[in-house]
Amino acid sequence: MTVTVDHRPEAPAGPPKLDRDQLRRAQQDTLDTPRMKYSLLAKMMFKPVDIMYGKQGSYTKFAMLEIIARVPYQAWERMGYWAVHHHRGRSALARRIFERIVEARADQDNEQWHLLILQDLVQRTGQRQTWLLHRAAPWLIAFFYYHVSWVLFLVRPDWSYRLNAEFEDHAEHGYMTFVAENPELDFVPDPGTYAAEYGRYRSVADLLRQIGHDERTHKLDSLESMREPRVR
Ligand SMILES: [Fe+2]
Ligand SMILES: [Fe+2]
Numbered sequence: 668m669t670v671t672v673d674h675r676p677e678a679p680a681g682p683p684k685l686d687r688d689q690l691r692r693a694q695q696d697t698l699d700t701p702r703m704k705y706s707l708l709a710k711m712m713f714k715p716v717d718i719m720y721g722k723q724g725s726y727t728k729f730a731m732l733e734i735i736a737r738v739p740y741q742a743w744e745r746m747g748y749w750a751v752h753h754h755r756g757r758s759a760l761a762r763r764i765f766e767r768i769v770e771a772r773a774d775q776d777n778e779q780w781h782l783l784i785l786q787d788l789v790q791r792t793g794q795r796q797t798w799l800l801h802r803a804a805p806w807l808i809a810f811f812y813y814h815v816s817w818v819l820f821l822v823r824p825d826w827s828y829r830l831n832a833e834f835e836d837h838a839e840h841g842y843m844t845f846v847a848e849n850p851e852l853d854f855v856p857d858p859g860t861y862a863a864e865y866g867r868y869r870s871v872a873d874l875l876r877q878i879g880h881d882e883r884t885h886k887l888d889s890l891e892s893m894r895e896p897r898v899r
Contacts, residue, residue, distance in 0.1 A: 842879030
């Protein structure tokens with residue numbers, strides 16, 4: 668007997684891919700929008716990062732930040748599984764929680780592409796990464812961020828979403844400002860290493876604008892989740 672499954676949560680497609688004009692407009696929108704007011708916790712991560720990697724954007728700094736970026740989504744995924752198990756007697760609620768798990772996994776995948784793309788740009792431009800600054804430190808910060816994310820999620824999920832929105836806002840502005848400060852990137856062709864999975868852009872500038880726009884989408888999703896932090 669063949670069973671047809673016509674409704675199951677598919678992996679979301681991820682943030683929309685923009686064309687050249689839309690990417691330029693997206694960059695201008697970001698530059699025209701003031702940064703969020705960052706909380707003390709967010710500043711506790713941004714400050715040491717600026718001290719260790721410099722205030723200016725760079726491929727190595729972005730690659731390091733992308734290691735950390737997927738951590739809250741991992742924390743929410745794990746908390747989601749715990750909640751599904753906790754509410755196993757309420758199938759409709761468990762299904763809604765599972766939908767959020769699927770979203771969290773899609774966002775982790777998107778951040779993973781960012782990391783792979785940035786790491787590829789680091790290698791192509793021959794920038795040096797050290798064990799301390801680019802392996803040990805990101806791991807330590809990610810460790811801290813992971814635990815902060817799930818503990819916050821347990822006590823005040825809206826705070827956990829807010830913290831991620833601040834992190835995403837910081838990333839969005841970081842990419843868009845970097846592109847504005849390095850106009851020559853508009854003339855560097857996108858190497859297209861992950862074109863099949865992430866799309867191919869006219870230039871490295873457009874590739875980074877697309878990543879910046881993904882970060883804005885992540886931010887807006889987290890702000891949206893803040894309005895209904897607990898699945899009911
Ligand atoms: Fe990212
Ligand atoms: Fe992000």
